[in-house]
Amino acid sequence: TRIHINASTPYDVVIEAGSLQRIADYIKPLKQNCSVIIVSDSNVAPHYLNLVKTNMINAGYSVCDYVFTAGESSKNAHQLIDLVEYMAAQSLTRKDLLIALGGGVVGDMAGFAAATYLRGIDYVQVPTSLLAAVDSSVGGKTAVNLEAGKNLWGAFKQPILVLCDPSTLNTLPDMEWKNGCGEIIKYGFLDVPGLLTQLEHKPLIKHRDSVSAVIARCVQAKADIVEQDERESGVRALLNLGHTFGHGIEKASHFEVHHGYAVAIGMVLMAQGAVKHGELAAEALDKLKVLIEAHDLPTTTTITKEEILAAAKHDKKSEGSTIKIVVPISYGHSELKVVTHEELATYLD
Ligand code: NAD
Ligand code: ZN
Incomplete structure (x- = not known):
């Protein structure tokens, strides 16, 4: 499957089992004769570094790697500086490429390094x-x-390619599968045709x-x-369904x-x-609960x-005395709403 994303800089998302071991075939048309x-x-x-590295080296790229300790606590400014210092020490130039191989922590931090190193170099997301x-x-x-909080230092920077090899999910711990399912159920309430029915019949776990x-x-x-609202001035906020209270729960539980x-x-x-x-x-609320429990x-x-x-x-979506929230208004559809903090409280009564 190839999904084209018509952002300010367009790119494709490729979803294909087994694609990781042929990663160079996907990168070659976009980028050649560079360091990676x-x-x-x-x-x-x-699990996957040597696979990617070997394939890229065999395809003629000169390759270095940077591996940091897994976990959200590594997604910080100190680790970022260490990464960009390493990139500079490797003499990476504007025409070189970064590959982010991992979960959201790797993607967010490596993506930010790519967004800012030499004022921006190309990068590929390889979500695992x-x-x-x-x-x-x-x-x-x-x-x-x-x-002071999560994701407070960042940038918008689209990758040149997203290469998703679903077979990498075979090594993903159960807990992380469920984490992903939380976000997937969220999409079900954002007008994604057939998704809720599919999840009801075949819970992903x-x-x-x-x-x-x-x-x-x-x-x-x-x-x-994202195509409608790349910089989140409007509809992109719909992706925050479940996140206003969700972030509150994460924070209050000390993660x-x-x-x-x-979520x-x-x-x-x-x-x-x-x-x-x-x-x-x-009835819509009941069906939502059943679906969440099934996962x-x-x-x-x-x-x-x-x-x-x-x-x-x-929350970042809070502006002064008001906050933008996402309200599910039917089984499968949600809408944005701006409320005062007092009104927000009434949702939890
Ligand atoms: P993560 O990157 O920490 O991955 C979760 C765990 O799974 C980690 O321990 C990781 O090492 C491990 N892992 C990943 N792939 C694996 C595999 N194939 N096999 C075995 N282990 C594997 O966290 P995540 O849940 O992927 O992402 C969460 C992060 O994403 C948060 O920091 C969040 O802020 C960020 N995020 C960003 C956006 C965005 O739009 N940029 C959106 C949502 C979330
Ligand atoms: Zn989320």
Whole structure:
């Protein structure tokens, strides 16, 4: 499957099992006779770094690599500086290429390095986690975390190619599959035809063979949204369904509750609020819960309303006394709404 993304700088997303071992075939038409840095983390590199490296070297590229300790805590300014210093030490030039091989942490940080090193070099996203495949690898948002919060230092920089090899998901831990499923269910509420029905009939955690088709559907949905609003001044905010309360839950739990899990709970909380406000039918909420449970994800939390709200108020989508939220208004469709913090609180009552 090849999905074309018509962003300010257009590119393709290729979803193909087994593509990783032929990665050079996909890069050759876009970029030749250059040096390549492969950036990966300590969990992904042992599985896939040599595969990618060998194939690129055999195709004539000169290749170096940079591997950092896996985990969100590595997505920081210090690690970023270490990476760009390494790139400079390797004398990488404007015409060289970076390959981000890993999940969203690798993609976000390596993407930001590519966005800023020498004022920007080309990069390729090779998502190896389900979340990265359906979400972070597409759309050109790159960032690292600051002490004050997540993703506060970043840039928009579209990759020249996204190469997703779903067979890499075979080594992904179960917990990370579920994380990805949280985001996938989110797409179901953003007008993605057939996705909810497919997930109901074949919950992804039990029917992993259907993952390529699901990834393609989600990527197409994200592509449609990004093409309309690359820099998130409008509709792109729809992708934050479940994230207002979700981020609050993540933060208040000191990130004990993982992102996809928090998004799942966040969607349920927002849907419950929407039912109370007469914006969503109760049956739609019930069906959402059933779907989330079928993916072995939580629908409730012990974190208090006050804690969630306190954290949500500091969300990036918060502007002064108002905040932009995403409200599910039917089973499969959501809308943006600007509310005051007081109104937001009524969604959690
Ligand atoms: P991650 O990169 O930390 O990956 C999750 C875990 O799975 C890590 O331990 C990783 O090493 C491991 N892993 C990845 N692929 C593997 C594989 N094939 N086999 C074995 N282990 C593997 O996290 P993530 O869930 O992929 O992404 C989360 C990050 O993405 C967050 O930092 C979030 O802010 C960011 N994000 C960015 C965007 C965006 O638009 N840029 C969107 C959503 C999320
Ligand atoms: Zn998310």
